[in-house]
Amino acid sequence: MSSQTDSDVTLIGLGLMGRALAGALLKVGHQITVWNRTSAKAEDLVAQGARLADSVNIAVNASPVTITCVSDYKSLQQAFAPVADELDGRLLVNLTSGDSAQAREMARWTEQRGAYYLDGAIMAVPPTIGTDEAVILLSGSKTAFKTHQSTLAALGTATYLGEDHGLSALYDVAGLSMMWGVLNAWLHGVALLGTAGVDASTYTPFAVQMAQGTVGWLAGYADQVDSGTYPPDDATLATHAGGMAHLIEESERLAVNADLPRLFKALVDQAITAGQAGHSYPVLIEQFTQESRTS
Numbered sequence: 001m002s003s004q005t006d007s008d009v010t011l012i013g014l015g016l017m018g019r020a021l022a023g024a025l026l027k028v029g030h031q032i033t034v035w036n037r038t039s040a041k042a043e044d045l046v047a048q049g050a051r052l053a054d055s056v057n058i059a060v061n062a063s064p065v066t067i068t069c070v071s072d073y074k075s076l077q078q079a080f081a082p083v084a085d086e087l088d089g090r091l092l093v094n095l096t097s098g099d100s101a102q103a104r105e106m107a108r109w110t111e112q113r114g115a116y117y118l119d120g121a122i123m124a125v126p127p128t129i130g131t132d133e134a135v136i137l138l139s140g141s142k143t144a145f146k147t148h149q150s151t152l153a154a155l156g157t158a159t160y161l162g163e164d165h166g167l168s169a170l171y172d173v174a175g176l177s178m179m180w181g182v183l184n185a186w187l188h189g190v191a192l193l194g195t196a197g198v199d200a201s202t203y204t205p206f207a208v209q210m211a212q213g214t215v216g217w218l219a220g221y222a223d224q225v226d227s228g229t230y231p232p233d234d235a236t237l238a239t240h241a242g243g244m245a246h247l248i249e250e251s252e253r254l255a256v257n258a259d260l261p262r263l264f265k266a267l268v269d270q271a272i273t274a275g276q277a278g279h280s281y282p283v284l285i286e287q288f289t290q291e292s293r294t295s
């Protein structure tokens, strides 16, 4: 292979996402080397100027930065099994989805081989890669992030979270919890209104207004959680419990699934049993920071 430059990038894994990442790098002029278990998936990229490496070792050796994007950590371990000294002094950016423990373990493995490591989570679908819409969460070596920030910015909005390699995976799942929380609450409301013949499109502007209003409380509530003080400036937990009981009763009466409000109320009841009836809603963090009482 010809001599490498600081902006050269190796891409391991050419599935739907890997091909999108490689395409975005090629588009802004990076020389890229690619490797994929099934080499035929590299054909289009090679036609656009990518070099296809015969082995993962040759691929890693070809660039100062290697980006990996395979199905999961098991696949990553299988792909990297032959890699030994090739990573020394280089940066590995792993965009394979996984959990925080896997990210931290991969960081140890990489650092034992003398390499820098950034763990990433892609909060986007392949067609948006290379645009600002594609948020790429990254955590790990700050020095490596700063050095290669412009390369990473070619993939989307590269967002650095901190030195702990597990952070990107944790932000990823926390974001999903937020997403499903909102979606499930919206669907429960759609089901309630549906009993009165109100369709989803008619109900949804009100749902959006409620969701936006609630989001507006979060910064102030975060201050309460961070300070560990929960003054009931708006409503007490006891007041919330009364509203939840009403929501459960209404759902049951209308033969609408009441599992979601029952879960809300179970958490609030635990806090009330713990003597927190007079506190504000964010005191429930003390329930969320414990293991589940039921599974």
Ligand SMILES: NC(=O)c1ccc[n+]([C@@H]2O[C@H](COP(=O)([O-])OP(=O)(O)OC[C@H]3O[C@@H](n4cnc5c(N)ncnc54)[C@H](OP(=O)(O)O)[C@@H]3O)[C@@H](O)[C@H]2O)c1
Pocket (backbone or CB within 6 Å): 013, 014, 015, 016, 017, 018, 036, 037, 038, 041, 069, 070, 071, 072, 074, 075, 076, 078, 079, 095, 096, 097, 098, 122, 123, 124, 125, 126
């Ligand atoms: N697609 C999305 O919308 C999206 C969004 C966010 C995050 N992600 C994450 O991005 C990663 C890749 O997703 P994808 O959509 O590109 O999946 P995909 O299209 O199924 O591609 C999977 C890739 O992993 C490779 N692979 C699987 N097992 C392997 C093994 N044992 N050894 C070597 N390579 C192996 C495949 O190689 P072969 O071609 O040889 O099978 C292929 O390159 C996943 O972690 C996914 O969660 C995807």
